Amino acid sequence: MARHADFWWHLEQRIRVEWWAVVASLALFTLLISYFSTGLGLIRLDQTFYDATLATSTTRAASPDIAIIAIDDSSLEALGHWPWRRTVHARLLDRLHEAKAIGLDIVFGDADRVFPNDDAQLAQALSRQGRVVLPLVLGAGTGQRPLAPLAEAANRLGYINADLDSDGTVRSVTLQRAPASGAQAQHFVVSMLEAAAADTALARLKTRPLATPLLIPYAGPPGHFTMYPYWAVLDGRVPAARFKDKYVLIGAWGTGLGDKFSTPAARMGNAMSGVEVLANELQSALENQWISTPGRWQTALLACLPVLLACMALRRLSPRRSFLIIAAVLLLIFVASWLLMRYAQIWMPVTASLIGVALAYPVWSWRSQEAALQHIDHELRKLNSERGAIDLALVPGERTRADGSLSARITQLHGAIAQLRHAQSKREATLRFLSHDMRSPQNSILALTQMQSHPGHALPQPELLDRVNTHARKTLGLVDGFVQLARAEAIEITRQPLDLVDLVTQACDEFWALGQQHHMAILFTDHPEAAWVNGESTLLARAVCNLLDNAIKYSPDHTEISCHVYRRDQAWAILILDQGRGISLQQQTGLFEPFTRLNEDAPHNPSGAGLGLALVKTVVVRHGGSISVRSNEPRGTAFEICLPAVEM
Template sequence: MPEHTRNMDAGFWGSLEKRVRTEWLLITSVLVLFTLGLAFFNAQLGLARLDHAFYDKILASTTQAVDSDDIVIVAIDDSSIDALGYWPWRRALHAALLAKLQQARVTGLDFLLSDLNPAYPQDDSVLARAITQHGRVVLPQIIDARHSVIDPLKPLAQAAAARGYINVYPDDDGVIRSLKLFQDLESGTRVRHFIAAMLAVAGDEARLQQLQSQPESVLIPYAGGPGHFSLYPYAQVLNGNVPPSTFKDKYVLVGSWGSGLGDAFSTPLTRQGEPMAGVEILANGLYSALNDNWIHTPPLWLNALLACLPVLLACVTLRRLSPRKSFLVTLATLLLIFACAWLLLRFAQVWIPVTASIIGVALVYPVWSWRSQEAALQHIDRELQALHAERQGLHGLADTNDQAHVGRSLAARVTQLHGAISQLRQAHQKRDETLRFLSHDMRAPQNSILALTQLQQNTHTALPPAEFLQRIDTYAGKTLGLVDGFVQLARAEAAPLSRQRLDLVTLLTECCDEFWISARQRNIHIRFDTHPREAWVMGDHALLARACANLLDNALKYSADHTEVVCQIIQDQDAWLLCIQDQGRGISADQQSALFEPFTRIKEDSPQNPAGTGLGLAFVITVINRHLGTIIVQSQEGMGSTFSMRLPSVP
């Protein structure tokens, strides 16, 4: 490959690589910043709902059954309501229940006791004494909308071992996923959750300290749907059907379980709309506090940075991959996001929101494909324009018949690229032909001339002067013929066409007159059928005349003496056929396939073969192609040949 060609290729690919690298850096930066923004503002953009949906599905697939009997629920269920009457019950019943739960490590009453009961005013005193006698009872508080605490009745609050708020705060979709373990009131007082109060009463200082070190809001690792904790109906415990020893050293929660009591909420593990009772949500939270297995979420800034990692990974891997592999890598990265989220939640109890990462990675492939393809196509466009300008400089502005319309679609650009590749192949082929012409065809007669001169210098090998001059003349004539044929072929290929309206009848008449003398010397009759009288076409007069002359010259060369060459012009629909028929030796079908190749001569080694360069028919086919015509060969060995040039007619 020539040095300048290598430099052009290096410049082409170097420039394209630089452009693609710039596009990659820009895309990577934009998508990383975009993902960072999505992660930072996911709540404002409404992406939190998608994160919640992904979280619920992943949590449901990672739940593990509760493996602990430390927590017991005494349920105010439908069967208890049937046995004891409509809710609310007399507080004397609660006092009786506390007597049954005396062996419990701590008992939490998950129902409000903030209102007086005028029908049974003495029951409050009874319940207060029972709470005091038990000594390990936790009563609930409520934090209202003004961030004020609603306490139980004063006698009950004073009798309780501790108090804690039981508020739960659903997410935007109404699902309870987390608990706030501590809150600061408007007064500046810090209050604790019901779960923290139970741990304090139970004397579990180690777990209480762990709870105090948790963030203000933590995700609950639900053990499953409703019914995953040991549960006993309120009425059965009150009636003594459940032995008091059942509750020894247990964390006992007493709360509503009935379908009509309203204390039920949606959770991530809710099945077919089945809500979970508030007391069981507390049980899940208490279980997490006892086992310190809360689900943690990293800070917002860390979540944002982690969300960018898959996007960066996808961008890096797509940089050097094919479109098919890039698509597969994108799918694999999306699956990797879910796999990492599942593993972190299952084994590390860490939840990292995935929506921002998914959106970022999903955009990497189409955006990268768009920009890389656009960069490549724009670069190809510039190269095609440069090639087109170069061809215009060579062929002239008038030679535009072989230029396709440049579209902006991918298909149009690919078509242009194919055209450019074809031109490059043709140029490569022409270069090889030129090298062969210079290295073989041109050198052969020159070497013969040099050999003759060397022979002539030796008196023993010198030829007679007449023979010597005749041979020199032959080889020099062959050299001039090769040069002339090669120049004419190059002109036919590259020179601008001077298109004008011309008459084929006149052109063929002039050609026949030119060869009349040489034909007469061999007694060959040139018969020209002058019907029709006019045959108008658009073309270059000089090139078409030379092509016609080449065909007529071949017809005379390959015809025997005392034969006839017939010239005709025939109308063929919207075209004219210029036909030249001889009675020569003919051409076989195999030989016809290579007839128009440059430097190709049929039976070149035959002693009776006429002299020639093998460029005449190559010139003819080139001229005909540039005039948007075709050439037809009809021939059989021993039966002569007919060459027909078909050119589009004009009015």
């Protein structure tokens, strides 16, 4: 018990150390890949998860305060090919005098040389409306700006540069920039809020870091906002009252016209027009709703939480349950990310956590199994050093691989368990032998000597000596049988070629005289010239002699004992057949167990220790062979030994 407790205590200590090492390693690994995700390329996976999460969690309705006047295919068909005369835009602006602010998403960077007076008419319309914002494009040098008269007539200017990620998708917007010229520029959306004098929205917006990208919570896919065809508004089909106190965005939406962008909300590969991107940015600014994300260090630390959760579960669960827990934690990461996006508008990158949790199961399985197997190896080495050469006796004929694979180490463990079980059975057999078989004749001798001390019960000296001699011989027989069995189990077998025909012939000659005393004939005829096997001649001869001795003991006088040697497939067989009283099927089940004696209480039953057949089986099995018995009760028993044949 002390050794058992010590074994498991040391193993538990080793597993605990391995667990802390796995936790620390995975946490550090997850922390680093999260912090350096951009440089490692993991940002692309995070972007993919972000797009899927945003697209499935968005349920916001388009703001009723925002309307889009689209330069669509029907407008191009009604008003002619693009570009239109600038007086057309001036007429449209005159119809939108009740709009809160107008964003004209068309860059008028060059003068109209065909209709030079149109620029002045457009400038006058801009002045009359008074709340129009014109776009500019920041870039190398001066970028692209509206004509000076138009820029002066507009209420505000704002840049419309899209923040494209590495995969060409618009996920964020920067509302303030410092271009190369040094003058700070503001985004088109901020200019529209200023033009509409939306002080509350501006005040909320300026609490955010406008110079850093803000993630856009897209309200929906393309076509989500209220949209009116340009020609219908210009023609009066759409009443001007529809645009009262609204933010109006005018921009291209037609096929092959204007900018198209990939966005998280654009499903099935449909791109979103630039004017719709502006509408989503404007709604986010009006509602002060942006998707926030923790800083790099915060993100890295939070990414470790699922890994720690998975490791805590792995410490106490079985491999099957651990696998299910890992799958549940992976699913939980996606669910938590979706819920944070849906209800808190917080994006938590998930790739680092997914990698860390996915690695937890194989890494922990590797380290825990390796720790357990190494500890078992250590205990096996201690066991082998303590037992010395006893391995051969405990697991005769068993071969184990010596490599470090899992199967080989488990086989070695199985062999050690078999050794322990065999050692336990040997211990029990030895105790039984010492406590019963050995003590019985000694007690009988003691009883005889005590009887002799009482004259009234004393035996005649010849009878006394005969009885003492009988019990002493029985004791010596028991000791001899036990020693022979132990030697057969423990001796190292030196395998040499030997002829079974010669071996059986010598055994028959050895028992010829004993057979003659009982008027028995021992016949050995009809055998091959030679039957070669590899083995230890002394042990095999002892096994054959034990069978012949039993055949003589358990057969009546005036009978025959026949011996045969013949080929059976890839083996040579020795058959010893007697005409004795036979063995029942029930008795045959434990026939080769040590200390098994049949009909021990029957009259005239031969004496013995019950170790002869156990020795025979031990010798045969250790030579890689097999032994079987066939009996026709009440008369006749045949023992057959099969040993692997060798060619000479």
